[in-house]
Amino acid sequence: MQTNFSAAQLSDPHVAESEKILRKCVHCGFCTATCPTYVTLGNELDSPRGRIYLIKDMLENGRPADKEIVTHIDRCLSCLACMTTCPSGVNYMHLVDHARAHIQETYKRPLLDRLKRAMLAFVLPYPNRFRAALKFAGLGRPFIGLFEKLPALKPVAAMLKLAPPAIPPASPMASPATHAGKGARRGRVAILTGCAQSVLDPAINEATISLLTRLGVEVVVPEGEGCCGALVHHMGREGQALASARQNVDVWTRAIEQGGLDAIIITASGCGTTIKDYGFMLRLDPAYAEKAARVSALAKDVTEYLAALDLPEPVRKPGTVVAYHSACSMQHGQKITRQPKELLAKAGFVVREPREGHLCCGSAGTYNILQPDISAKLRDRKVKNIEATGASVVATGNIGCITQITSAAKLPVVHTIKLLDWAYGGPKPEGVSERVLAAAE
Ligand code: SF4
Numbered sequence: 001m002q003t004n005f006s007a008a009q010l011s012d013p014h015v016a017e018s019e020k021i022l023r024k025c026v027h028c029g030f031c032t033a034t035c036p037t038y039v040t041l042g043n044e045l046d047s048p049r050g051r052i053y054l055i056k057d058m059l060e061n062g063r064p065a066d067k068e069i070v071t072h073i074d075r076c077l078s079c080l081a082c083m084t085t086c087p088s089g090v091n092y093m094h095l096v097d098h099a100r101a102h103i104q105e106t107y108k109r110p111l112l113d114r115l116k117r118a119m120l121a122f123v124l125p126y127p128n129r130f131r132a133a134l135k136f137a138g139l140g141r142p143f144i145g146l147f148e149k150l151p152a153l154k155p156v157a158a159m160l161k162l163a164p165p166a167i168p169p170a171s172p173m174a175s176p177a178t179h180a181g182k183g184a185r186r187g188r189v190a191i192l193t194g195c196a197q198s199v200l201d202p203a204i205n206e207a208t209i210s211l212l213t214r215l216g217v218e219v220v221v222p223e224g225e226g227c228c229g230a231l232v233h234h235m236g237r238e239g240q241a242l243a244s245a246r247q248n249v250d251v252w253t254r255a256i257e258q259g260g261l262d263a264i265i266i267t268a269s270g271c272g273t274t275i276k277d278y279g280f281m282l283r284l285d286p287a288y289a290e291k292a293a294r295v296s297a298l299a300k301d302v303t304e305y306l307a308a309l310d311l312p313e314p315v316r317k318p319g320t321v322v323a324y325h326s327a328c329s330m331q332h333g334q335k336i337t338r339q340p341k342e343l344l345a346k347a348g349f350v351v352r353e354p355r356e357g358h359l360c361c362g363s364a365g366t367y368n369i370l371q372p373d374i375s376a377k378l379r380d381r382k383v384k385n386i387e388a389t390g391a392s393v394v395a396t397g398n399i400g401c402i403t404q405i406t407s408a409a410k411l412p413v414v415h416t417i418k419l420l421d422w423a424y425g426g427p428k429p430e431g432v433s434e435r436v437l438a439a440a441e
């Protein structure tokens with residue numbers, strides 16, 4: 001694509017980067033076919049190509065964001081299906097991240113929208129605040145029907161519907177500690193405790209630590225870890241996102257210096273995509289660029305790490321039919337497609353893949369709260385495809401997808417690691433009924 005940026009504009013490294021991306025796009029439109037918002041809404045401006053044109057126009061003319069561009073960029077899930085499809089290697093992720101930051105800087109949203117976003121950015125990345133907010137959700141639940149009728153309060157209704165009826169207690173395993181590996185030492189890793197996941201389902205990291213240590217891997221939960229920054233990054237809040245990134249880079253750099261790390265294990269693929277991008281996000285910060293690149297290189301999804309270990313024979317041979325839902329951040333963001341399915345199959349599960357596996361479930365960070373109508377359509381489409389597999393349980397590697405699919409599916413949805421941990425001798429995953437697994441044992 002031809003671009004017309006001035007030399008002065010290109011002196012801004014963010015603009016220069018976006019210009020490079022824009023020039024790669026050949027307007028072929030292949031990406032439209034796999035874009036969930038284009039498939040759902042049928043509007044070119046809600047396709048990757050349409051958004052690329054809107055972003056180009058805004059940046060090239062050096063103008064502030066307007067209502068039209070904000071509408072169409074807000075509807076983008078950042079699912080990155082377009083990047084998987086694009087034959088020209090257009091880095092849509094970095095382009096839309098830049099557009100979101102530009103929107104945040106130059107556009108004044110309506111008051112209610114600003115409040116909603118400020119509240120999400122204040123609560124979600126902090127486990128204590130999030131836990132407290134979930135406790136209050138019970139009080140609002142009786143009013144869901146009323147909130148749904150008022151367009152301005154639909155996001156509140158969406159949030160209340162997603163909030164689980166019971167919140168598990170905080171896990172002692174989330175506290176800073178070193179969990180020694182059993183038997184012959186096979187590695188040393190740090191694990192991201194995370195934010196929302198540690199509140200909604202602390203058993204995911206418990207299963208991860210339990211399985212890794214049984215396999216001989218020492219797992220460090222370092223002091224001072226926080227949210228990876230993805231939630232606010234996708235809202236264009238660059239300052240907050242970069243502060244989170246720097247904090248984690250410092251924490252993991254200390255862990256590397258104090259005993260070495262073979263990997264930084266991440267159990268939420270949404271976080272993994274962002275942490276693998278820390279090197280890019282902090283490239284312009286001389287104090288952090290090198291350290292951040294090192295952290296990104298060490299970041300591994302837990303299935304990616306496990307697939308590189310020589311796993312023993314599983315303790316159980318379950319035979320349970322599992323529908324594997326590949327989170328967008330797993331398949332498009334990190335290009336991890338094979339490993340989770342192969343690990344499940346090796347552990348004795350029968351893996352089925354739902355149709356339209358490339359399409360997002362509509363979770364996408366805070367998308368299911370901020371865009372509840374599109375999100376619900378995508379969720380229902382996803383659940384229909386999952387249920388058509390005839391599986392008795394769904395496995396996936398991202399807490400956002402687990403919450404989203406659980407809100408509409410009849411079958412249990414669990415993190416892949418819980419099924420693996422069980423097959424290799426761990427406890428039954430709590431989210432799966434005794435009946436589902438007992439029948440298969
Ligand atoms: S990130 Fe997803 S929703 Fe956004 S343009 Fe690409 S395919 Fe469409």
Ligand code: SF4
Pocket residue numbers: 024025026027028029030031032048049052082085086087088089090
């Ligand atoms: S597939 Fe790639 S090159 Fe083609 S229009 Fe989409 S982003 Fe541009």
